Amino acid sequence: GSACGKNMSKETTDTLGNQKLFNYALQAKTKEEFVEKVLDGLVTPPQYFPKNAVMNKMGYESFDDVLDRGAQALSAAAFEAAANETEALIIDVRDAQTFAKAFIPNSINIGIDGSFAPWVGALITDLKQPILLVSDADQVEETVTRLARVGYDNCIGYLKDGITDWQHAGFEVDSIESITAETLAKLVDDHSVNVLDVRKESEFESQHVVGFQNFPLDFINQNMAEIDRSQKYYIHCAGGYRSMIAASILKARGYDVVDVQGGFAAILESDVFETTTYVCPSTLL
Numbered sequence: 595g596s597a598c599g600k601n602m603s604k605e606t607t608d609t610l611g612n613q614k615l616f617n618y619a620l621q622a623k624t625k626e627e628f629v630e631k632v633l634d635g636l637v638t639p640p641q642y643f644p645k646n647a648v649m650n651k652m653g654y655e656s657f658d659d660v661l662d663r664g665a666q667a668l669s670a671a672a673f674e675a676a677a678n679e680t681e682a683l684i685i686d687v688r689d690a691q692t693f694a695k696a697f698i699p700n701s702i703n704i705g706i707d708g709s710f711a712p713w714v715g716a717l718i719t720d721l722k723q724p725i726l727l728v729s730d731a732d733q734v735e736e737t738v739t740r741l742a743r744v745g746y747d748n749c750i751g752y753l754k755d756g757i758t759d760w761q762h763a764g765f766e767v768d769s770i771e772s773i774t775a776e777t778l779a780k781l782v783d784d785h786s787v788n789v790l791d792v793r794k795e796s797e798f799e800s801q802h803v804v805g806f807q808n809f810p811l812d813f814i815n816q817n818m819a820e821i822d823r824s825q826k827y828y829i830h831c832a833g834g835y836r837s838m839i840a841a842s843i844l845k846a847r848g849y850d851v852v853d854v855q856g857g858f859a860a861i862l863e864s865d866v867f868e869t870t871t872y873v874c875p876s877t878l879l
Contacts (some may be wrong), residue, residue, distance in 0.1 A: 598657035600635055600796055635796040637789060637812060642715035646745045648650045649721075655747050657739075664727070664738035664749030670763035673726060682724035683748060685714070687737050692774060694853060696757055698728060699768040703842040706733055706740070708835040715744040716812055717843070770841050772853040775860040778807060778828055790821070791827045792840045793858065797832065802858075803867045805869035811836045814843055830861065832856035 597717065601618055614620050622628035668676060676682060686693050686700035689711065693703040704713050725748060729737050734752050741749055753760060761767060773781075781787050790797055790809040798808040809817065811831070821827065827849065831837040832859045841851045856859070861867055 600794075608877055617783055622728075635795065635799075637810075639734065640716040640812075641719055642714065642721065642744055646715075647784050649716045649745050652721075654745075657742055660742050660747045660749070661735065661738050664725075664741070664751065665734050666751035667731070667754035668751040669754055670760045670765055673751070673760070674765060676750060677726055677873065680724040680750065682726045682728045683718065684728060684736060686728040686842075687733065688728065688730070690853070691832055691870070693838060693842070694772045695768040696761070696767040696769055697842075698757070698760060699766055700846040701842065701847065703838050705835060705838070706737055710737070711740040711744045713811075713836075713839060714741060714746060717815065717839070719815075721745045722748050725735070728756060766809045768845070770838070770845055770851060772855050773828075774855050774862040776866070778830075778861070779864060780856050780866075781828070787831075788821075788825050788830055789830065789854075790840070791858070792829060792831045792836050801869055803861060803869050806830075810842075814840055818844070818847065826850040826852065828852045828854055833857045833859050 606865045611849035619628060619631050627811040644823055651827055677684060684698055686697050686701045686703045688703070689707065690703060693705075697703065697841070702717075704717075723744060723746070725741065727734065727737055727749060729752050731752075731754075738749050739750075741747075757767065762810050778787075778789070782789075789803070791802055791806045792809050792811040792814070794810050794812065795808060798810075802808065809821070821844075829841050829844075829851055829852075831840070832857055834853070837853050837857055841853045843849045856863075862869070
């Protein structure tokens with residue numbers, strides 16, 4: 595799922611010998627075969643990559659100033675005023691299932707405990723976009739730092755005391771229904787439902803549920819017009835992180851969405867869906 599490549603290991607260290615044995619790209623016998631293996635199935639780089647290159651060349655604001663501004667604790671009233679005055683995007687960095695239960699209307703969930711910065715960079719096209727945060731106080735500095743690392747320096751504060759303060763102040767909250775894979779299976783058995791698999795195309799082609807539609811999160815802003823606003827959509831990814839990002843974006847645009855907890859991993863564990871698997875011939879050698 596990484597924006598930086600495909601089939602990337604979760605490990606951060608390894609031996610060259612082990613990589614020679616198990617790294618798919620290193621099974622190539624020639625330079626031409628290596629290039630073909632590495633480039634096959636790669637999607638367009640996220641839009642923030644070249645913009646960050648320009649920032650690195652031209653310079654940017656002091657990080658101390660960026661952090662001071664982003665770490666401002668705002669009351670619920672001040673938070674709402676800032677959102678209205680600046681048209682700031684509200685990013686809620688809490689866990690997906692916690693977010694689903696209660697969040698500020700039109701806010702977007704991109705969890706800090708996942709690939710936070712790359713997904714911000716892939717989905718928010720304006721690096722100067724004002725950003726307000728819903729975050730635990732002890733994660734604000736980390737969040738502002740990770741935003742700045744990919745060029746988003748215009749965070750203007752966070753909601754003091756979080757969603758609890760927002761609700762106590764009498765402001766409205768929204769929610770997203772979240773169901774299990776077993777519940778989804780029953781719905782599929784009873785009647786036709788629209789299911790969006792928001793994993794990358796290469797992940798989808800590797801294995802997916804027959805009848806589900808691939809709708810990669812990477813291109814959600816470009817492809818949103820392809821889905822019917824009058825329909826309800828059930829959304830899953832690999833494990834539940836990306837599906838809540840997609841659900842929150844679609845919810846903010848007025849779509850009727852339901853999140854599938856645990857994603858494709860939970861769907862496979864339920865053992866009730868028919869899947870199709872593509873096996874690359876080279877892996878049979």
